[in-house]
Amino acid sequence: MFAPTTYVIRLAGDADQAALERLALLDSAAPLEHPVLLGEIDGRPAGALDLDTGRTVADPFQRTAHLLAHLRVRAAAFEAGSRTPAVADRIRAAMARSKAVHA
Numbered sequence: 884m885f886a887p888t889t890y891v892i893r894l895a896g897d898a899d900q901a902a903l904e905r906l907a908l909l910d911s912a913a914p915l916e917h918p919v920l921l922g923e924i925d926g927r928p929a930g931a932l933d934l935d936t937g938r939t940v941a942d943p944f945q946r947t948a949h950l951l952a953h954l955r956v957r958a959a960a961f962e963a964g965s966r967t968p969a970v971a972d973r974i975r976a977a978m979a980r981s982k983a984v985h986a
Contacts, residue, residue, distance in 0.1 A: 890950050892957050895921040895931065902928040903940075910940040920957055922950045932958055 895903060899921055906928060907914040915933040922930040930941035932954040939954065941947040963973065 890953055891923040891926070892953060893921055893923075895919040899928065903931055906931055906940045906942060909942050909944070912938075912940050915940060920954050920961075922947075922954050924950060930954060934958055934961060 895917065899919075902921070903919060904914050915931055915938060916935065918934040920932045920934060921928055922932075924945055924947070928942075929945045930939060930947045930950045932939045932951070937955075937958065939951050941951055
């Protein structure tokens with residue numbers, strides 16, 4: 884298990900375009916379209932995930948499987964936040980789904 888601070892994960896900006904193109908080229912894939920989550924290993928871009936399509940690109944010369952898993956989890960958090968932005972509402976919804984049944 885990896886700690887949540889093992890990787891730097893952030894939204895990619897315009898300044899990251901060259902890094903995203905490099906990752907796509909290394910992965911033999913088309914470049915991702917914004918919005919994109921970018922993951923770094925040791926301060927260097929190693930993987931990215933398109934938030935709209937869920938498509939990923941990664942540096943095949945680095946161990947990125949765990950990074951890509953972290954990117955998917957973070958993308959799911961973004962999706963949950965966009966559906967119900969208020970934390971209290973998300974907690975109430977989760978609690979309503981998991982009510983215990985008394986026998």
